Amino acid sequence: MPNYARQIDTVFHALGDPTRRAVVGRLSSGPAAVSELAKGFAMALPSFTQHLGVLEKCGLVRSEKSGRVRTYYLVPQPLKAAENWMVEQRKLWERRLDQLDNYLLSIKE
Amino acid sequence: MPNYARQIDTVFHALGDPTRRAVVGRLSSGPAAVSELAKGFAMALPSFTQHLGVLEKCGLVRSEKSGRVRTYYLVPQPLKAAENWMVEQRKLWERRLDQLDNYLLSIKE
DNA sequence: TGTATAGTTAGGTATATGCCTAACTATGCG
DNA sequence: CGCATAGTTAGGCATATACCTAACTATACA
Numbered sequence: 001m002p003n004y005a006r007q008i009d010t011v012f013h014a015l016g017d018p019t020r021r022a023v024v025g026r027l028s029s030g031p032a033a034v035s036e037l038a039k040g041f042a043m044a045l046p047s048f049t050q051h052l053g054v055l056e057k058c059g060l061v062r063s064e065k066s067g068r069v070r071t072y073y074l075v076p077q078p079l080k081a082a083e084n085w086m087v088e089q090r091k092l093w094e095r096r097l098d099q100l101d102n103y104l105l106s107i108k109e
Numbered sequence: 110m111p112n113y114a115r116q117i118d119t120v121f122h123a124l125g126d127p128t129r130r131a132v133v134g135r136l137s138s139g140p141a142a143v144s145e146l147a148k149g150f151a152m153a154l155p156s157f158t159q160h161l162g163v164l165e166k167c168g169l170v171r172s173e174k175s176g177r178v179r180t181y182y183l184v185p186q187p188l189k190a191a192e193n194w195m196v197e198q199r200k201l202w203e204r205r206l207d208q209l210d211n212y213l214l215s216i217k218e
Numbered sequence: 219t220g221t222a223t224a225g226t227t228a229g230g231t232a233t234a235t236g237c238c239t240a241a242c243t244a245t246g247c248g
Numbered sequence: 249c250g251c252a253t254a255g256t257t258a259g260g261c262a263t264a265t266a267c268c269t270a271a272c273t274a275t276a277c278a
Contacts, residue, residue, distance in 0.1 A: 016122030028201035086192040092137035
């Protein structure tokens with residue numbers, strides 16, 4: 001399997017969890033610190049930071065630590081790559097339906 | 110968590126596996142039977158059908174059995190829903206960057 | 219220097235996942 | 249009928265995941 005495909009795997013896997021999808025949603029509107037992100041999740045902090053680790057490992061986010069505050073921010077490229085994969089599938093599917101339509105039209109004559 | 114969000118979870122989870130993503134890719138260009146789909150995967154059939162089960166459970170595919178052949182086909186709606194989620198995130202992110210650009214421009218004056 | 223705050227590390231548990239083999243059922247067909 | 253084919257069911261195993269608590273380190277700040 002090529003590398004970009006492996007990245008897409010890990011991205012989809014990361015997004016397949018409600019906590020992590022919510023974090024991505026939050027980061028879409030701007031960077032935030034760990035404790036700020038953790039607010040609103042009924043989860044122990046170590047569990048939460050594990051999710052952040054998953055997101056960072058797959059490249060969807062990055063973080064920088066300044067003092068004792070670690071700030072996370074979104075990296076759009078992996079999200080875009082996954083989106084592209086989906087768009088590609090849809091194109092194929094739509095083309096197929098067009099073909100089917102044409103076929104159905106042709107036998108109607 | 111609303112229901113549509115739970116569906117998106119399971120869809121992303123399903124797509125986070127290379128075998129299953131390949132199956133979706135295959136089905137994008139038309140329906141196929143189990144054994145046809147299983148070709149090219151170095152995996153025992155029960156393991157493979159388990160993947161099909163995951164895809165079917167999250168709504169990405171459906172199947173019908175005629176005689177002893179079960180044929181799978183793609184259901185585009187869940188894929189589209191997941192795609193929409195991503196597009197939405199990207200929009201937010203892009204708007205944020207626009208805001209940032211405007212801000213940077215404004216302080217430049 | 220002492221205390222609060224932000225996050226990390228270590229270690230544990232329950233459940234889910236991805237795979238397997240063996241054995242089964244159901245259909246097609248000569 | 250008898251045999252091949254298509255898929256299903258049962259059960260097992262190793263690893264990964266998602267959570268936890270307790271204890272730690274590092275920074276801020278009075």
